[in-house]
Amino acid sequence: SVWSEIETTLRQVHDLKHNLVDPRRRDATTDEVVARKLAEIKSGLAGDPRREDFAGPKLFLRVVGASNAAYGGEWWFHADLLDRLDRAYARLYFERREKDEAIRNMLREGLAISHDFRNAISEVWALELPAGSRLVGYTAIGAPQRLFGNLLLNAHGNRRLVGGVQQVYFPVKNPFWVTQHRKLF
Numbered sequence: 001s002v003w004s005e006i007e008t009t010l011r012q013v014h015d016l017k018h019n020l021v022d023p024r025r026r027d028a029t030t031d032e033v034v035a036r037k038l039a040e041i042k043s044g045l046a047g048d049p050r051r052e053d054f055a056g057p058k059l060f061l062r063v064v065g066a067s068n069a070a071y072g073g074e075w076w077f078h079a080d081l082l083d084r085l086d087r088a089y090a091r092l093y094f095e096r097r098e099k100d101e102a103i104r105n106m107l108r109e110g111l112a113i114s115h116d117f118r119n120a121i122s123e124v125w126a127l128e129l130p131a132g133s134r135l136v137g138y139t140a141i142g143a144p145q146r147l148f149g150n151l152l153l154n155a156h157g158n159r160r161l162v163g164g165v166q167q168v169y170f171p172v173k174n175p176f177w178v179t180q181h182r183k184l185f
Helices: 002-014 030-043 080-090 096-111
Strands: 050-055 058-064 075-078 123-129 134-141 166-169 178-183
Touching: 002 030, 002 050, 058 096, 075 080, 080 096
Parallel strands: none
Antiparallel strands: 050 134, 058 075, 058 123, 075 166, 123 178, 134 166
């Protein structure tokens, strides 16, 4: 099954020597790290993912804030989503900050990026798969998430982010393919 394949890949990645000495592991075993990661992946998806073998040239994007991993990030979306949002807001008169704020809000809603992820969505990073290169990813629709995970819905402005945007989980990628795409002010 696809979950077994993801688990095997996670186990291989987390058994690499540099990951075994990572202080963020807090003396957790590989089994514990993999179980937590699988639970995280499952909680972020609406349904089972499907394995895809992407061939370049292809462009994926990731939104991050100052405290998020741009190069090490595993969750990406197809670049056409941002292109569609840019075209939709181009027809309206907005100052740049207003347009960026509207796009940031739409991305938070569609990608279901909870505030618990500490993601200010201030930058867009690109994973550009070069022509002739291949990369395995797992594609699924993002599941709804609470805006603030530790609060009950409707408590202190909490609500459910709708999700619904197709996302790609890349457990392994070449960091040299990752560059900053643009800032969202």
